[in-house]
Amino acid sequence: MTGRLVLAGTPIGDLGDASARLARVLGEADVVAAEDTRRLRRLTTELGIVVHGRVLSFFEGNERERTPELVAALLEGQTVVVVTDAGMPSVSDPGYRLVAAAIEAEIHVTAVPGPSAVLTALALSGLPVDRFTFEGFLPRKPGERTKRLQELAKEPRTMVFFEAPHRLAASLENMAEAFGADRRTAVCRELTKTYEEVKRGTAAELAEWAIDGVRGEITVVVAGADQTKILGPDELAAEVAADEEAGTPRKEAISDVAKRFGVPKRTVYDAVLAARHPGK
Numbered sequence: 001m002t003g004r005l006v007l008a009g010t011p012i013g014d015l016g017d018a019s020a021r022l023a024r025v026l027g028e029a030d031v032v033a034a035e036d037t038r039r040l041r042r043l044t045t046e047l048g049i050v051v052h053g054r055v056l057s058f059f060e061g062n063e064r065e066r067t068p069e070l071v072a073a074l075l076e077g078q079t080v081v082v083v084t085d086a087g088m089p090s091v092s093d094p095g096y097r098l099v100a101a102a103i104e105a106e107i108h109v110t111a112v113p114g115p116s117a118v119l120t121a122l123a124l125s126g127l128p129v130d131r132f133t134f135e136g137f138l139p140r141k142p143g144e145r146t147k148r149l150q151e152l153a154k155e156p157r158t159m160v161f162f163e164a165p166h167r168l169a170a171s172l173e174n175m176a177e178a179f180g181a182d183r184r185t186a187v188c189r190e191l192t193k194t195y196e197e198v199k200r201g202t203a204a205e206l207a208e209w210a211i212d213g214v215r216g217e218i219t220v221v222v223a224g225a226d227q228t229k230i231l232g233p234d235e236l237a238a239e240v241a242a243d244e245e246a247g248t249p250r251k252e253a254i255s256d257v258a259k260r261f262g263v264p265k266r267t268v269y270d271a272v273l274a275a276r277h278p279g280k
Contacts, residue, residue, distance in 0.1 A: 003080065004107070005107055006111065008025055009089075009114015010022065010115075012120070018114075021112050023049045027051065028079065031070065031073050031081070033098075034058060035089075035093060058098075059094055067097050088116055092136045117217070118134050127223045131156075133157045133160070136162055153178050162219060163219075169213075172203055173207040176202075181204035184200075184203075185223070187209075233270070236263070236271040238275075
């Protein structure tokens with residue numbers, strides 16, 4: 001018989017959120033693959049859990065190389081438990097490659113559900129939760145980040161992002177530019193920890209708030225685009241033309257229309273260009 005792969009959720013802050021089942025599977029596992037073995041040791045020590053199996057490091061840098069070794073253990077009938085630093089494995093954390101390889105090898109894969117920063121932030125945001133999309137971390141380079149956000153400008157679902165504290169202000173500013181300054185946004189910091197904070201407002205307001213620096217682990221939740229405000233190219237061009245007739249310079253009019261309807265400036269510019277030169 002083949003073994004069993006278990007994806008085990010760990011607390012994202014408060015250790016009291018650890019389940020009794022998590023303690024049991026860690027104690028019974030033949031192998032525990034941990035993103036950070038030191039954090040695992042602290043977790044098990046504080047919870048009084050004794051791990052009898054082998055403990056192996058399993059992080060982004062060695063996931064590809066470690067996966068065949070773990071699959072081999074599973075094929076030998078061993079139980080392998082995967083834990084990350086916080087939350088559920090595979091969600092912006094190591095685990096996906098191992099799960100895919102285990103499924104390919106017809107190995108049973110199951111989970112010990114646990115806390116999730118994505119779902120916790122979504123629930124606390126005050127934004128619509130009926131449909132949402134998790135976008136993970138935005139690109140680090142400003143140009144790539146701007147491009148990605150422009151691609152999401154018309155996304156109708158609530159969006160959830162992870163972000164590093166030192167990039168938060170820049171990312172929020174980029175969101176205000178790409179989505180519109182008044183797009184509803186929530187920044188969730190240090191969820192379930194002592195200094196938990198949820199800051200709600202518009203993208204522009206939160207970008208200004210974050211300029212002085214924000215510490216801790218950050219999850220950003222952004223409302224989806226209002227479908228009633230998304231205009232076609234002809235309508236966007238007409239809005240710019242109306243602003244120009246009122247005395248606004250074209251460049252400024254394009255920028256204002258982009259912010260007003262939560263679309264990238266490039267989209268508005270292309271609409272104006274197409275209206276001036278139809279058929280090209």
